[in-house]
Amino acid sequence: MIRQPRCLALATWVVAVSMWPVPSVAAQELLVPMDLVQANHLKSYGLTYWTLEQGETVEWLLNYRGGAFLLPDTEAIRREAAFRGVTIEPVDRARVAQIRETIARENMEAVPLETAPKIAIYTPPSTAPWDDAVTMALTYAEIPYETVWDPEVLEGELYEYEWLHLHHEDFTGQYSKFYLTYAGADWLQEEVARNRDVTSRFDFPDVPTLKRAVSEEIRAYVESGGFLFAMCSATETLDLALASHSTDISASYADGRAPDPDASERMDWSQAFAFTQAEVELRPSVNAFSDIDFHLVNTAGRQPLGFFRLFDFSAKLDPVPTMLVQNHEDVLTDFYGLTTSFRKSRLKPGVTVLAEEGEWAKYLHGSLGEGTWTFYGGHDPEDPEHQIGDPPTNLDLHADSPGYRLILNNVLFPAARPRPLKT
């Protein structure tokens, strides 16, 4: 397969943004406020995405009224906003000029969004008993997506998408280390069978090797210009899988061999996205992967939840991290996941911390080759202590969720990038 860069380098894009001409102002535009006035923050992203799908250009007003959107004023958009319950404010030419003056003067920026990114969610064909915050967020916001899993990744289909989401997958191939504690559970047996089936279909010796190959495909996808967003255990295990290419970190139940007792020393962190120098947790009975996660929810070392704070970036100098932290609240309640948070001592130099909670980070961003990645710890922002088998969160009750907003910021972020180059 020929892999060619599909997007311009980020730096080029930033230059492009700064040179974006002020659009010729129509008689009126529609402001989608994203501060506390907004009746449905999450569906506002869906409205913006839908507007992009219609071929319209949108502006994201970073740090202005919670990260408002400026849409063209058309009957179709008004109608769509009404159906989605999204608050809009018609703004005339004079008001738009005032807004632009404010943006020029303050720590704000107007970023044009020009294409609706094509979205893939990495998920097995049957996800029970899990649910996935990103799937729920996209579904609620009415943002279309397609699903991919190991076969599609291995067959090169990732390159059909601009945006890839990973959630609670265990890329170390150890079934989230639930193999012992949930032995006999139907869902676990199905998961094992499903993974073994793909392993034999693609002629891999075992599931950990399969998952490592998938991880390497994902890494290559990002390097060539893809955008990766990962949550929960996918963050930590993806890096562990990548860094363990020359050592065995998996429990014997996963690959039939005992792990390398010196695996931590043999890890090659140059292959990882975000983390370095972590101690791998090799004990099969301990439901943790390494010491990257600070909270260790399912272990004796479990730490209590607190609050995490979003960083404030310079909108004009750092529009990318600014986009990713747009919110109407800057202190958010923390939430557990198999990987909840990231020890700062395990972060690679150059990783941007977007949100932190004391000595650990919650939300990370970085670039790799032509692409970028974002890691967000935790499972469900509105269900802090989500248990296996719990019903999914009803987002109608959390339409203003600041934690879910962070997910949707990521969905729109690739919309701000230039169209792929035809090479």
Next chain:
Amino acid sequence: MMGVRIRVAFLTILGTAAGFGHGFAQTGPPSGSDVSFPSIEEMAGWAEEGEAGVERVRSAVLARVTALPSERATIWVQLLSVIEAVDPSVAPVAIRAVGLGIDSQAAAGSELLLNALQAAPVSDRAALLSLAAQIADAGDSALAGEIRDRLLEEHPDAPEATEARLVQAGWYLADGDRPDDGLRLLEELIVGSPQHPLAPEARRLYQANGGRGGSGPGSGAG
């Protein structure tokens, strides 16, 4: 005023949750040992004295209505909303119509209001039609539907029309024989009054009944 109107809408939603309309008939007159109201004729007589009398009715109802369960309070709150909004000359007939409704004479009560429409100021007619529909709904849902149709046709922009759209849409959809009309009315409400307190309920009903291809939150993607 606005507080009362919103409360009317809220109570109507409570009513619609159990089946559209039917706010009060099964509860009987508000007399006996629980809550004692002045007689209907007494209150109508006060209202005939003009604004001061209407205010007296209002105070009497307000002092008692909070002690009623919501299904019985609905019609009284609706009456309060109407007599505050309309010309005082129209208030006595509204009170008597409500009295008939409470007395299980829903058709007679709504008929009384419909007969009074011609003489009422144009600006009061939507409120009277809304009250007539509310009264009729207790005994004759078809008549209530006809009255709401008339309200929507003759006064589509009146404040009462928004609530009437929701109730009428629910009636069409619950009945099952005019689902397209039900969805059309919901669409009018959602698009025409997206910030109205009833708009979220309209969206829910719209999606639950297949509007925009929906079958409830969670559909439409993937």
